[in-house]
Amino acid sequence: MSHCQPVRPRHWALATLAAAAACTLIAACGNSSAGSASSGGTVTVGESTTLSGSIAELGESGLQGVELAVADLNSHGGLLGKKIKVVSADDAATPATGAANAKNMILQDHVVALFGPVSSAVAAAEEQLAGQYKVPIFFHTSNDISLMGANFNPYAFQVVPNTDMEPRAAALYLDSEVKAGKIKTPLALGTFAPNYSFGQDSVAGFIQALKYYNVPFKIVSQQWPSLEATNISPNLSALIAAKPSVVYNAQFGGDLVTFVKQATPFGFFKKTTMLSMLNTAELAALGSQAPAGSIAYDRAPWFAMNEPGVTAFASEYHATYHQWPDTWAVLAYTSVQVWAYGVKHAGTFDAGKVSAAIAGAAIPTIRGTITIRACDHQAEIPEYVGTVASSPSSQTGFPLWTPGSAFAAPFSKIGLSCAQMKAMQK
């Protein structure tokens, strides 16, 4: 589905605006080129992501995270004495558009770092360019394992749990529920996923993970609604008719919200435990209709991470944007901190030196100290899983997770080893 969307640069207004205005007046200072460490002036970073279409919300949320992180850096004097400016553009979830945006940002805006898209296909295209032009690129939403595997290059970093870790975390949590006697085996398993690579990979990964953790199951129905399906009733009817006890749902965003709304009148959630990526935005959209008892996995749920930095960030985000941060904002904010750490420690914006300073480092962030593994530049962060609560949280006014149900699936258990990743890298 290709929308023709104009590229819309947006500039972070607060502190950076003042700096930019000052620059215009002096006229002499433009964007300093990478590597220059002299004081004063600005450097530019780019966020090309999906800002239109059905996954735009993920892109908007990530962009807001980046903008907030940059505003916070600027309010503390910027980096190496320079203020930071964010340029952004819409990739319409299309690799060619994303690559064109990234190229513009590199050649015209002279960005010193790129932050990254929603779609992994777009990310792969941008990763190649980043390697070619030697600009560090940070993926905070797109998480295909191949980005750090077959497509790995030394300037790319993955500050988000990858596609392999996610279903493993969900299966691990399910396994603990089975062992606690809350769910009966063999599972009568149904799967529901959009019919393209992300959906198919997620379902395959989940089934593999069930086998890996020895959870007995039997598949009773697999539904693959097409991406442009306007009405999922036929798929939903077929799924419900198969009477699954557990459904793995790889939808996200608005599609997942629709699924919950449509499935509820069938009495679906009374008989079936659903595992899905119900994040803050989806829970907020569902409100009192949230499916209590369903299992949710989330890459960075601010309310369940138990990190004072994240809690403070959530308050700041709420004060700025009048909504609670979705997982994408937390991850994006963290990715800017990872880059900033690299710049500070390298004492330069030079891509090679910044990348070298980040690889293998333990980096303090709002979510505590995270390590970027040297072998594949994957952040060693957990994936979170919990059970959707039946009553609203007093803080947000909509249900989050049942208190005490949050589980951080450790990287050591769900991540691939360096040897496995090295084998994927060419």
Added chain:
Amino acid sequence: MHSLVLDIAGTLSAAANLFVVAAGLTLVFGAMRIINMAHGSFYMYGAFAVTTVLGVGAGWRFWLALLAGAVVAAVAGLTVEVTVIRRLYDAEHLTQLLATYAVLLIFADIGQRIWGTGYRTVNPPPVLASGISIAGGQVPRYQLFVIGVGAAVGLALWLMLARTRFGWLLRAAVQDPESVATGGTNLAWLRTGVFVIGAFLAGLGGALIAPMQSIAPGMDVSIIVSVFIVVTIGGLGSVAGAALGALLIGLAQTLGAEFFASWAASLIYLTMIVVLAIRPWGLLGVPER
């Protein structure tokens, strides 16, 4: 038994919703020989208008929202007809297609300015929110409501075309526009009327699906693909054909989901290919003269 009831309700509700939108598209084509890509925009505007009227509340405002969705689309349709379509009646099909596609893109951009880029969701009215037990299966009441609206729209269109002076003029205008014009009928306003009705139906379809779907930019393009398949199968210009086409697509979706889950999406296109191979002008269409 359980499964059959669910399948039938699922099929019919999917078909009813497609039909309401497709009927508008096929009506406009039948009367004006224009393939209107912007029909998808009217559908999307109908759905987004519902989210605006409903906000976070539900209740009685749902019925107002449903009407508002259709009316917003009708007003958008009126604007498009008077400013763009009216100038294109004698143009090439390709020109018309490009112009209405341009309108679709412009509306998509305006829509993003008004409603933003994220998705929105609304709830069905409380009275239709739950399920109802039929033959041992629990069927959502809202599905039954959608089926009812589809049937009502079908009936209303049939009455309008067969029993009213407007319908009679409409059919005459397709056959012989000059005679209708010399008979004292303002052809331009007749066409505007049809176009507005088409847009109204698109908006109603969008408003109708709002509680069943997440409302997001991009739904304009996805619906236009689906309803094009429906009207092509049924025969461009035939309202009864649109109903038949919608039923076939609904059935293909259900059977596909039940028996060939990983092929469900292709089954729709396969249905279209088979129908067009046998009857290139569609099931109830007439060959172009």
